Every structure is written in C-alpha cells, then in structure tokens.
Amino acid sequence: MGQYFDLCNLDNTVNVDSSVSGKFGEFYFSSMNAGTKLLRALWNPNEDEKRVVVLPLNKAKNFSILQESDENLSKGLLNKLSNEVLHIIFGNILDILDLINLMVTCQRYWELGRHYLERLIEDFIVVSWAGDRLICLGDYARLDDLPRGMLTDPEVEDIRPLYNESHSLQDTIITLQKPRYKFSSATARRMLSISSTLDFLYQLDSIFLERTMAGGESRDGVPRVLKKLVIIKNLDPVDFFNGHMVFRNLTTKKYVRGDGIKKARNMPGKRWLKRMSFEHVLYIRTTWSSDPSLSCGYRGPLRIHRGVWAGHRFDVTHIGRVVDEDGVAVDNWKDVTEEVINEVIVVLDPEA
Numbered sequence: 341m342g343q344y345f346d347l348c349n350l351d352n353t354v355n356v357d358s359s360v361s362g363k364f365g366e367f368y369f370s371s372m373n374a375g376t377k378l379l380r381a382l383w384n385p386n387e388d389e390k391r392v393v394v395l396p397l398n399k400a401k402n403f404s405i406l407q408e409s410d411e412n413l414s415k416g417l418l419n420k421l422s423n424e425v426l427h428i429i430f431g432n433i434l435d436i437l438d439l440i441n442l443m444v445t446c447q448r449y450w451e452l453g454r455h456y457l458e459r460l461i462e463d464f465i466v467v468s469w470a471g472d473r474l475i476c477l478g479d480y481a482r483l484d485d486l487p488r489g490m491l492t493d494p495e496v497e498d499i500r501p502l503y504n505e506s507h508s509l510q511d512t513i514i515t516l517q518k519p520r521y522k523f524s525s526a527t528a529r530r531m532l533s534i535s536s537t538l539d540f541l542y543q544l545d546s547i548f549l550e551r552t553m554a555g556g557e558s559r560d561g562v563p564r565v566l567k568k569l570v571i572i573k574n575l576d577p578v579d580f581f582n583g584h585m586v587f588r589n590l591t592t593k594k595y596v597r598g599d600g601i602k603k604a605r606n607m608p609g610k611r612w613l614k615r616m617s618f619e620h621v622l623y624i625r626t627t628w629s630s631d632p633s634l635s636c637g638y639r640g641p642l643r644i645h646r647g648v649w650a651g652h653r654f655d656v657t658h659i660g661r662v663v664d665e666d667g668v669a670v671d672n673w674k675d676v677t678e679e680v681i682n683e684v685i686v687v688l689d690p691e692a
Contacts, residue, residue: 343363343364343478343479343480343629343631343633343634344363344478344479344510345363345364345476345477345478345479345627345629346476346477346510346514347378347474347475347476347477347622347623347626348474348475348476348477348510348513348514349469349472349473349474350472350473350474350475350490350491350495350513350651351471351472351473352468352469352472354467354469356377356378356381356467356469357377357378358377358378358619363634364478364627364634364636364644376575376577376580376617377467378469378619378622379575379577379580379617379618379619379656380467380574380575381467381468381469381470382469382470382587382618382654382655382656383468383470383574383575383655383656383657384468384470384471384655384656384657385657386657386658386660386661390458390573391462391466391468391572391573392458392461392462392466392570392571392572392573393458393570393571393573394454394455394457394458394461394569394570394571395454395569395570395571396450396451396454397447397450397451397569399569419446419448423452426449426452427452430442430452430453430456431456433456434460436457436460436461436464439453439456439457439460440457443457457570461570461572466572469654470654470655470656470657471590471653471654471655472653472654473490473651473652473653474622474626474651474652474653474654475487475490475626475628475647475650475651476622476623476626476627476628476647476650477509477510477513477628477629478510478627478628478629478630478631478645479508479510479629479631480629480630480631480633481509481510481628481629481630482509482630483496483499483500483503483509483512485630486509486628486651487628487650487651490650490651491651498516499512499513499516502515502516580598580601580617580618580656581598581599581601581602581617582598582599582602583597583598583599583602583659584598584658584659585598585656585657585658585659586598586656586657586658586659586661586662587618587621587622587654587655587656588654588655588656588657588661588662588673589649589652589653589654590652590653590654590655591649591652591653592649592652592674593671593672593673593674594673594674594675594676595662595673595674595675595676595677596618596621596675596676596677596680596681597659597675597677598618598659600677600678600681601616601617601618601621601681604616604681604684604685607685610685610689612688612689613685616681616684618656620684620688621680621681621684622649622654624644624647624680624683624684624687624688625647625648625649625650625680625683626647626649626650626651626652627644627645627647627650628645628646628647628650628651629645631645632644632645633645636687636688638686638687638688640686640687642683642686642687644687662675
C-alpha cells in the first residue's frame with residue numbers, strides 16, 4: 341500500500357520544488373524527468389566564485405544614467421563622509437530595498453554598495469539549501485523514532501505540542517517551518533518580505549527606473565536594467581554531471597561523483613536510468629519512516645525506510661574540494677559513487 345513522503349529541510353523555510361511528494365515507488369520514477377531546482381539549491385560554489393554579481397553602472401548599455409555632479413557631491417551631510425564611514429553604514433543596512441534606495445541616489449553610492457547588495461541578495465533572495473539537514477520523511481514517522489541526534493532538544497520541544505495534537509510528524513515539521521511559527525532551527529534564515537527572485541527584480545527595477553528613466557522589458561519578461569546590472573548565476577543541468585561536480589554528505593564526509601551518474605545513465609539494458617540524477621542519491625539514502633511499507637517491489641536486505649543519511653547535511657560542489665589534482669582524496673573524504681549507484685539500481689530496477 342505504501343505511504344506518502346516529503347523532502348523536509350530542517351534548517352531553511354525557503355521552499356524548493358522537488359519531485360518528492362507522494363509514494364516512494366511513484367515519485368522516484370517521476371523524478372527521472374524532474375528539473376534541477378533542487379540541485380541548484382544544493383550548489384555550494386567555491387570561495388572564489390560568486391552566486392551574485394552586481395556590476396558598475398557603466399557596464400549597463402543603452403540606457404541613460406544620472407551623471408554625477410560636483411553640486412550633488414558638495415551638498416548633504418552624508419556626502420561629506422569618508423568612504424570608510426560609508427562602508428560601515430552600508431554594512432549595517434539589512435533591508436535590501438533600503439540599501440538599493442540609497443545606492444541609486446548617486447554613482448558613488450552605487451559603487452560603494454555593490455558588495456553589500458551582492459551579499460544581501462545571496463543571503464535572502466538566492467535559494468540555497470547547501471549545508472542544511474535534509475530528510476525524506478514518511479507519513480508514519482514518529483517523534484520518538486528519528487535518527488539519533490538529528491534534532492536538538494529545543495527543536496524537539498518545539499515539535500512536541502503540535503505533534504501530540506496532529507500525530508503526524510511530517511505535517512508538524514512543515515507547519516512549524518511556516519513564517520508565523522518560530523521553529524528554532526529555521527528562524528534565522530527566513531525570507532524577507534520579498535516572495536521570489538522575480539518579485540525582487542521587479543521591485544529593484546521600479547526603484548531604478550524612477551531615477552534613471554530607463555524603460556522596457558526583455559522578451560522573457562525580466563527587466564532590462566536588471567539583466568545588465570544584477571547577475572544571479574545558476575548552473576546548467578549538464579554542468580552537474582560533466583566530471584567536475586560531486587554530491588557531498590557533509591556529515592559523513594562521503595561523496596558521489598557526477599561523472600559516475602553520467603556513466604550509469606548509459607548502462608546497457610537500463611534505459612530507465614537515462615535521467616538519473618543526484619536527486620536519486622539523496623532520496624535512496626534519506627528516506628525515513630517508522631513503518632517499512634513502500635510502493636516499491638524491492639524485497640532485499642536494504643532497509644530503505646531507515647535511510648543511513650537521513651537528517652544529514654549536503655551540498656553539490658566542485659570535485660576539487662574532495663580530491664587533489666592527482667585524484668587523491670583530501671581531508672578524509674571517501675568516494676562512495678559505485679556503492680550508492682548500485683543501491684539505486686538494485687532497489688528500483690523495474691526488471692529485477
């Protein structure tokens with residue numbers, strides 16, 4: 341008969357679309373055709389990479405820019421402050437739209453504020469699940485039967501009252517992560533009053549247009565100004581499996597190679613693996629319930645409903661973080677690519 345599962349993030353209230361919502365054996369195959377939103381949310385760039393780049397005003401072409409004037413710079417107490425003091429002010433502005441309103445008053449402030457705008461956009465607009473605790477939680481999971489140490493004592497106390505009322509751990513965690521609640525693990529990373537990246541772009545564009553008189557939209561509906569001045573980077577789907585990326589379990593220091601997934605897709609006689617992804621690695625090892633019933637034909641020794649990685653922390657990043665130039669593991673990282681892929685095949689092979 342099976343049970344329904346949902347992918348739960350215990351550290352982040354920002355929703356990410358994934359294929360996990362339904363019975364295990366059903367969503368697992370539907371995810372073969374899923375997009376890459378979850379993988380992009382798990383992407384953890386190298387320290388020298390930027391998820392967000394805010395360009396100088398002179399990099400945006402084909403629209404007018406308010407020219408700086410000596411009169412503008414000579415008036416007002418704020419303009420008389422040194423750059424060092426202004427950096428302190430910019431660094432203490434935590435509302436994105438307040439920061440933008442200040443930045444677009446003159447070219448000097450735009451240049452001084454670019455770094456701070458990049459930081460705020462990345463913190464509050466870019467959806468990131470990298471490093472968060474994830475668990476694919478089933479209907480029949482019980483509060484007294486979770487992976488050891490997954491929740492802190494304060495989090496258990498947050499959960500218990502609603503759990504005692506609803507008797508559904510899955511529903512309780514989802515409810516606690518909504519903005520009106522203060523689930524202790526998720527409080528610090530709630531979104532601002534901006535509901536989406538596109539909403540943010542249009543708000544920023546409306547502010548900018550008032551001051552630059554630059555108009556129009558691109559064919560895809562994204563404001564022209566923003567396409568030129570604010571770049572929010574995302575990986576292309578093929579980038580995850582080109583040999584340069586790995587899916588990491590940060591809790592156990594184990595990883596799965598993207599090129600291993602690509603190789604599995606081309607296994608003879610396994611056409612159903614053509615769209616295999618890091619998502620399937622996550623699902624096969626984070627599924628958790630107190631009841632073993634699954635919509636799955638597998639009857640082997642693996643206890644799928646007791647995922648060995650349930651509640652652990654994950655990301656997707658460059659392979660150079662786990663191996664050196666010669667392919668030798670660094671910092672005690674362990675390659676479990678073949679082991680995990682074999683689990684996926686054994687459990688889900690429709691011909692087995």
